[in-house]
Each structure stands twice: as C-alpha cells, then as structure tokens.
Amino acid sequence: MNSNIKSCPVIAKHIKIALVGQPNVGKSMLINSISNAHLHVGNFSGVTVDKTEVLFDYKDYHFTVVDLPGTYALNDYTIEERVTSEYLSDNDYDLIVNVIDSTNLEKNLQLTAELLSVGKKIVIALNMSDEADKEGIRINEKYMSQLLGIPCLKVSAVTKEGITDLIDSIIKEFELEDIEHKLIFSEAVEEEISKIVTYLSKHKYEDAKSHRNIAINLLKNNKTTYAKLHDDPIWTELQLILIEASKHVELHHDSDDIKEAFASEYASFNKGIVTEVLDNKNLLEEKTLTDKIDDILIHPLLGIPIFLFLMWGLFQLTFEIGAIPMDYIDAFFGWFGDTVGATISNDDIRSLIVDGIIAGVGAVVLFVPNIIILFIGIALLESTGYMSRVAFLLDGFFHKFGLHGQSFIPLVTGFGCSIPAYMSARILKNDRDRLLTLFIIGFMSCGARLPVYVLFVGAFFSPEMAGNILFFIYIGGALIGLMAAKILKMTAFKGADEPFVMEMPKYRLPSIKLVWHTVLTKTMMYLKKAGTFIAAASMLVWFLSNYPHNLVIEQKYENKIEVAVSQEEKSTLKNSLAEELLEQSYLGTIGKFSEPLFAPLGFDWKMSVALQTGLAAKEVVVSTLGVLYSLGSDVDEENNSLIEMISKNIPFASAVAFIVVIMIYLPCLAASVVFTREAGGIKYFFYLIGFTSIVAYSLAFIAYNLTLLITS
C-alpha cells in the first residue's frame, strides 16, 4: 500500500489519514481541493468499491489520505459501510478526519458519535461552511471543539477556505499525546460503564485503548473488542457483569436492542451539542429550492414522463454522438492493422497480431466514446442528487420483479451495450440487488445483436413486417428479462426483500472537476483491465479458428485459384477454402462435435459454430454465417445474397429458435469479462454461463417446436 513512501525523504514524518463522512458531504470535493496532491485510484481488495488515495507533502510531513466510502453509520449493511467499518477497526492509520455537512449538523454527528468510540485521534472538518453561511447557519466551532475534545474546523471545498488550517490542525493533533474524547452518556449508562472500568482496573487489564473505550465497545457489542477479551481469564467474571449492564441499559431505554439504546444515547448527546453550538437565524422554515424542484421532478404524474425524457436524451447523446468518433476509431484500427501487418513477413504472426490482437483490442476501444458520454451523464445524475429521485419514482414497478428502483439505469443502458451497463450497476449499493441486476442486463438486446436480427428478420419476413418483428424481439427480450429476475429472486436470490431506505440529498450543482475526474478514472479502468483481458481472449479465439493448419487443403485450393480464369470464380474458390479451413479448425471441430447438442433446436453445424464465434462478439455471428455459407467474410446484414442463402438453407423454425438463442445466451467476451469483474468473482461468470445457457436452450426448444406445430 505504501509503495510511494520510497519516493519521499527519509526525514519526513508520515501521517496516514482515514477520511470518513456520511454520503453527500463533499468528501471527494475536499480531497480535490488540496493543491499539489497526487490521486491514486484503485479498488478496496475483494470488492468493487473505488478506493482513492491522496498523497501530498506539507511542511515536513508526508500525507496519505484514504478516502473511505461514505457511510451513515458503522454498520455492515452495504458494501460501503462494511469497507469503512472494517478499515477503521483493522487498518493501520494515524487519525480520522471526519467530514461533516455544516448545513445538516445533527444528522452528521450521529456518525461522529460512533467514531468517538473507535479509539483514534479525530479532526472534524465542518465542510460546506459557505453554504451554511448563506442559509444563515452559524456554528461556534471553537466551543464545539471544547465540548467534544476534538479540533473542529470550518472549511469549504468549493471556495477552498480553511483547507490549510485544517491540515495544520491535523499536524498539531498528530503530535499530541492521546486524549480521551468527551463522549458523555446518560447517567444510567455512565454508571454501567464505570462498573466495567472499575472491574478492568482492578484486574489490571492492559491494552493500548483506554478502559473507558473498552467498556463502551463491550456494551455496544463491538465484535473486535469481544474477540480480544474472550480469551482472557477475566472473561468469565466480566461476562456476568456485562450481561447485567446490558440489561440495565436496555431497560433504561425501554428497548430490547442495545444498538437502538445506544443510538438514543448518541442522539441526545448530539442534540445537546447542537443546542450549544448552533445558531440558526433562519428559523422560519420557508420552502427551499430543493422543495421547489422536487415539486416538479417527483410529481406523481409528471415525474416519470420527465425522467423518461431525460433518459431518452441521454441515450440519444450516447449512441448518436458516440457513433461519430466510432467510425474514426474503427478506421484507425483498420489502418493501424494494415500498416503493422505490412511490416511483418510471417503470415501466422501477422494474422495473430492484425486479426487477433489489434482487431480484438480495437473492438474494445470502439466503445470508449459511448462509455465516456454515458458516464458523464450518470455522474451528472448522481452528483446533482437526481438519481435517488429516480429510484423513488421507479421502485414500485421494479420491486414487483424483485429489482430495485435504481436497476433501471443499467438495464436501459443494456439496450445500447452491455459493457457500460454492467459498469453502471455500481450505483446499486446493495450486493444482492446489484448481482440480480447484473444477471438480467444480458436480456436487454445490445446494439451488436441488431445485425443478426436484421439478417434473420429480413430473410423470413416481408419488409412491412420487419420493423414490428424487430420491436417485438426487443420488447420480448426485456419481458423475458423481467420474468427471469422474478424467477431468480424466488430461487437463487431468495431471502427477505432488501429494504429500500435511502436519502434524497439536496439538489446541488455538480462540480465539473469532480465529474470529469470520475469519468476519467472509470474510463481508464475500463481500458486497462478490459483491454488486457480482451487482448488475451481475442488471441485465443483467433487461434481456435485458424489452427490446426491443413496444408493439403490449402495447397489444393491454391492450385485451383491459380488456374481459375474469372474473378468471380476466384472469390468463390477463396470462400470454399475459408469454409473448409474453418470446418477442420478447432472451432469447426467443436461445432461438429456440438452439433448433436443443438439438433433438438434444429441447428446445423454451421449455425452452432456461428453461435460459438458469437461469443467473441455478436457481430461476428453474421460474418461467420457469411463464411460458412460461402459468401466471403466481408458480409453485412444487408447483404442480399446472404439473406437469400439463409432463407433457402435454414428452416423457419430453426431460424426462430436461433433468434431466441441470440437474444438470451451469454453476452460477448468483452462484456463477460466486465461482468465477472463487477460481480466480484469468476464463480459468477460460471453461474452466468449456466443460467443463460439453460434459459436460452429451453426457450429456444419451446420456440422451435411451437413454430413447427403452427407452420405444419
């Protein structure tokens, strides 16, 4: 973790800070406002939670700030909460900087009260002080520091006020001896604490943390503290005292839940602090700007149409504007492949590099414009506070299918491309909701599947009907997806409904710097991780479809091509060569081998192979069919002769079954890689294979037999 330490002078002192705060308090903004800071973005180990580390030097100190995910309390409900509370209790750091939204002091102090019993030095940053000034909120931070025994400083990440003072007090606090924070409980609880403290002192229990801190944590059922004392001989007696003490506390609060009792304790402590230090001139609660905006945006009738319009706009932008650079990127990689290819004399190596690696990586880079635009949109929706309104509006509908209101964004994105869709599923904070959404995204037919649909629909339906059939395919896929969600929810993701309790933050103008930073890091992560995997995987697919070489066939055709007179004849021969080569390649062998498996769906070996190459990318299905039906690999969905070949060679029922499989089966390789990363483990990838294959196969089987029945 501290790989950067090497670069800084040996004499400097290191201060490692854990930055903690509730969501929407402007933590990331604060980090961004530190000048000369280096940002390192990564993941917390094992989870898909972004971890930002900030490094900077100030005076004789070397600072490392770890930006912990925003959390309302130190629970372990969401991944964010878990990461934060685990980090605070298990990791090595010097002090906590608690960022607080000055305009909502009492609620923010709820977390502060919990932090006080972590047993570390704390500095409080009263952020958004400029906003508080505007709202007529005055906080007496000097008095607050006295009351809590913690330095409290007014800062503003927006105006950069107070940042230097904050860093100075961090240094001052760092150099001080340990001090006990002034967290005072009600008399009843204080009595129980002192009983435990007396016991610990009597038995001369030694620990880095104070006896009072241990006593509080024991009463709060803190797991780490329990584990520590559990093996100590004093435990037998201490346990009895504890049980008695907990009973008293619960009785005092008329509750059967010790955590609830402590929450009440904290709440009254905080109320006391707030009454002492807060002076709110704006006592007359007038309608705030947020109230006014909410009147429109979450209006019972207008809310959903407005949202749909905004989403429509975002997707128009994503796929219309995103398509412009796509052509250039495509052309660039084509040119790059040709240029590089020209310098390599060995056929095999050239093919590997040009057709395998460059083409594969090019396909990944192709999506970057879409990803950037979409993520700018999502970052804007999130940072303005609109995203939670969306969840509020849509949760009713989605909950019927076992999904969450916020699942909407990834699912709709899935119609464009599954890759950004999987990535945007991160907005779902709950593990189970996110996983379920990830499994459903593939049912939303992505843009790459369109060529296949157009090809088959064109082959079997009149042009007047084609549009309706296409629409039916898309809607059908989405409906099957929602059904699948319901089924998964009742089986694999069974269990109590995840509660839906979320804050609707104040509307704020987004910070351009922050939005750009978020988008940039996400895009880089996509390029770095997906890029390396994809390059390797494309090499594999390339290998399977090109090997083993069969010199006999090649020789035979080369001779024939040489003697062929017309250009037409030559290209026909080249196509048959490609077909024969593919047939005896590893991929062809697999196709032949798997033919019996697909026979119940009415597929021949060519269709089976097309499905398998389609795993690399869905567009490849069309070009594979082109090769296999001997039309050369340069075909597209509007190629009339391919349409003719297909309607001649493939029975209608098989075609229907084929479309069903394309709609449902495993997304392309690039998407699968991203899925695996976002789901958090390779085992989910195997679940996805199993799940999509079973659904695709059974539905295709039904569709095949049903069509046979109707048409016969």
Place this chain on the structure above:
Amino acid sequence: MKKLSDCKKACIVKIVKLNADSELKQRFISFGIMKEATIEILGYSPAKSTIEIKVGKTRIALRSKEAELIEVKKI
C-alpha cells in the same frame, strides 16, 4: 396504533416504536429514523409504493412496506 404508511401528505408525526428486525432497525436509525424523532410526510410516489419523509433536515425515501413497520403518533 397508527402506522407511518397511513399518514397523509404534509402530516407531522412523532415515532413511537420501530417494529423492524434488528438489521432494518439499524438502517432506520442510521438515517435518524428512531424513537422520539419527528417526521414530516412529504409525499408518495405513484400507486403509493414509496413514501418520502423528512427527518430533521434530511429527506428520506422508503417503501410503504417499510413504513408500515414504523409506529407513530400525531403531534
């Protein structure tokens, strides 16, 4: 006892009891939804599936199903 889900828009009530299990209770508490807290009902989403409330200065959305677990009294 009156439930939060039965309250009309613009009502102001006080929480008497949380009937949720311990996990959900923690979740409620971390948002400030706890005994003795004062709540204002800001509105409902279509079909009353979700409810928006205000606790202190914080706006919170929750499902009506979860709101049923919160016992309140009028003030």
